[in-house]
Amino acid sequence: xxxxxxxxxxxxxxxxxxxxxxxxxxxxxxxxxxxxxxxxxxxxxxxxxxxxxxxxxxxxxxxxxxxxxxxxxxxxxxxxxxxxxxxxxxxxxxxxxxxxxxxxxxxxxxxxxxxx
Amino acid sequence: xxxxxxxxxxxxxxxxxxxxxxxxxxxxxxxxxxxxxxxxxxxxxxxxxxxxxxxxxxxxxxxxxxxxxxxxxxxxxxxxxxxxxxxxxxxxxxxxxxxxxxxxxxxxxxxx
Numbered sequence: 001x002x003x004x005x006x007x008x009x010x011x012x013x014x015x016x017x018x019x020x021x022x023x024x025x026x027x028x029x030x031x032x033x034x035x036x037x038x039x040x041x042x043x044x045x046x047x048x049x050x051x052x053x054x055x056x057x058x059x060x061x062x063x064x065x066x067x068x069x070x071x072x073x074x075x076x077x078x079x080x081x082x083x084x085x086x087x088x089x090x091x092x093x094x095x096x097x098x099x100x101x102x103x104x105x106x107x108x109x110x111x112x113x114x115x116x
Numbered sequence: 117x118x119x120x121x122x123x124x125x126x127x128x129x130x131x132x133x134x135x136x137x138x139x140x141x142x143x144x145x146x147x148x149x150x151x152x153x154x155x156x157x158x159x160x161x162x163x164x165x166x167x168x169x170x171x172x173x174x175x176x177x178x179x180x181x182x183x184x185x186x187x188x189x190x191x192x193x194x195x196x197x198x199x200x201x202x203x204x205x206x207x208x209x210x211x212x213x214x215x216x217x218x219x220x221x222x223x224x225x226x227x228x
């Protein structure tokens with residue numbers, strides 16, 4: 001099946017710093033990628049939809065200036081958490097559509113962010 | 117607004133028993149429904165995807181059914197094994213490649 005790679009898989013940073021998370025589709029082109037956030041023992045909540053070459057669409061309640069999303073190519077989308085605070089500590093997961101007609105989405109392994 | 121619910125939130129069974137995981141959704145106008153597995157601290161592994169025109173999908177010991185009229189999908193795992201212990205999530209999509217709305221998940225523990 002299609003492979004989506006996320007990097008880094010975990011990161012610890014100091015409060016006030018910015019952290020960038022990469023999401024790559026390794027064997028297919030993804031015009032659309034999605035970024036989700038998952039708190040412990042909770043389900044995934046969609047943060048934003050990332051479209052190649054255009055601005056991301058953010059879900060209600062997600063601060064676009066805090067969570068910067070860039071989708072500059074068909075295989076790479078990045079999420080930057082700016083001025084991170086402890087409440088931003090979470091598991092961030094990206095997914096990409098395989099471009100076929102089934103609409104199946106493939107997910108990265110996730111990135112665990114811990115803000116001290 | 118679509119709501120996806122999974123009951124029970126947690127399930128514990130002895131090895132060898134069949135597992136039945138339930139997923140319900142409030143809006144029957146779905147494009148597809150997907151079942152995922154998530155191990156602790158890991159990403160999602162896609163298990164089965166059912167298109168809205170389909171009634172079920174099977175892969176090995178896994179079988180997923182879809183009843184749009186009643187807003188339900190069921191994941192069956194036959195002859196459970198300790199390695200099946202994980203959280204199982206269902207999610208629906210309104211269109212091809214569209215965002216997924218996830219249920220809260222069912223945490224499964226298969227005891228040896």
